[in-house]
Structures are given as C-alpha cells and as structure tokens.
Amino acid sequence: MKRKPAKRISYKINKNIYGYKINKNISATELRLVGNNIETGIYSLKEALKRASNLGLDLVEINSKTNPPIGRIIDYKKFLYEQKKKTKKYKQEKMRTKEIRLTPQICEHDLLFKRKHAERFLKSKEKVKFTIFFKGRSIIHKEKGKILLLKCASYLEKFGKIEQIPIMEGKKMYIILSPKRLC
Missing domain, CATH: 3.30.110.10 (Translation initiation factor 3 (IF-3), C-terminal domain)
Incomplete structure (x- = not known):
C-alpha cells in the first residue's frame, strides 16, 4: 500500500525582503502610530488604515515585538529606498x-x-x-x-x-x- 506524500504547509508570513508588514498584511488589531504628520497614540487597525488611505500613504508595521506593535504612515517606496541606502553604507569596505x-x-x-x-x-x-x-x-x-x-x-x-x-x-x-x- 502506497502512502501519499504529506502536504507541505507554507508558514511564510507575507513580508517583504526587509521584514516589514504593510497595509492589509498587518495582523495586529491595535497599533501605536508614530510619524511626522500623525498624532502619536494607539489606534485600531481599521482606523490606522483609514488614516493612511486618506493621506495617500502606506501603513507600515515597524516593530512587531512591542505591545502594541509600532506602525508608521509613510510612503513605502521611499522608505524602502532609504533602507537600501542604509544597508549599502554598512556594506562599504573600510580602507586598509x-x-x-x-x-x-x-x-x-x-x-x-x-x-x-x-x-x-x-x-x-x-x-x-x-x-x-x-x-x-x-x-x-x-x-x-x-x-x-x-x-x-x-x-x-x-x-x-x-x-x-x-x-x-x-x-x-x-x-x-x-x-x-x-x-
């Protein structure tokens, strides 16, 4: 009697290469919002997404380890560009x-x-x-x-x-x- 191979279950969380969850991929129910044009405080996920869409920006979960997680309303592509720039600086070789x-x-x-x-x-x-x-x-x-x-x-x-x-x-x-x- 042949056994069927077990289904592979993917536990991959929908994150980008830098590990940040954005917009609808955020699983937390409440977020602490921080940013330049936002009042710092604790908001529900729906309210935070609504504020982000009103401003025409993205909601990004910056730190998921805190309680509640920290989110920021920013332009996501600009944020990624700055992250790439930072990593490039660290990768530069020191002069021997x-x-x-x-x-x-x-x-x-x-x-x-x-x-x-x-x-x-x-x-x-x-x-x-x-x-x-x-x-x-x-x-x-x-x-x-x-x-x-x-x-x-x-x-x-x-x-x-x-x-x-x-x-x-x-x-x-x-x-x-x-x-x-x-x-």
Whole structure:
C-alpha cells in the first residue's frame, strides 16, 4: 500500500525582503502610530488604515515585538529606498592600511623597491604607513629619518596625499599616506 506524500504547509508570513508588514498584511488589531504628520497614540487597525488611505500613504508595521506593535504612515517606496541606502553604507569596505618598515640607513635601491610597493598599494586604494625604526644610537639622527619619510611622500605625491605628517612615537617615526580619489 502506497502512502501519499504529506502536504507541505507554507508558514511564510507575507513580508517583504526587509521584514516589514504593510497595509492589509498587518495582523495586529491595535497599533501605536508614530510619524511626522500623525498624532502619536494607539489606534485600531481599521482606523490606522483609514488614516493612511486618506493621506495617500502606506501603513507600515515597524516593530512587531512591542505591545502594541509600532506602525508608521509613510510612503513605502521611499522608505524602502532609504533602507537600501542604509544597508549599502554598512556594506562599504573600510580602507586598509599597509605598513612599510624602513631604517634610517636604508640604501637607495631598497628605498626605490619599497616605494614601488607603496605605489601599488595606493593604486589599489589602500593607505600606506611608512615607519622608521631607530635602533641604538641611530635615534640621534631623527632629522635624517624625517627627511627620508618626506622624500618617500614627495615621490608618491601623484598617487597619494599625506594624511598625517611625520610623528615620533617612542623609538619609531611614521607618516601615513592615503590614496587620491580618481575623478
């Protein structure tokens, strides 16, 4: 004897992709209405829908977890647009910082090699932090380190701009370059 497959019951609540119920999809009997052109208060669902239709706007259930749920009378498409804009802001990637370490006694060839790396980082829209470590008695030559950092910054002037001037912090000195925005 063959068994019939069980019917699949869909428990999907009629919500949009952001999880907001609108107009007739709201299941609550009472709502706390908030908004710019509405008196804040508790209204029945029928009365809230009536007010929304009189204004030519939509009734949106903002928070269903409170008792009574919070509703707002707004233009729904404009509301969705603002929500998309907010999520897009949060999804933007933070700018990373790449650190390039130098010594005050670095030779010209090594410096050129490091500057080419920095150029590549700036082209790929990443910040670059040049750091000079002073070991032992080399701390006496702070001016030499500052000149070296400014020399690197002037070489990379067409790819990035100085975000922070050379700063001495303990036994290290650093400068931060950020990429120029392309127009």
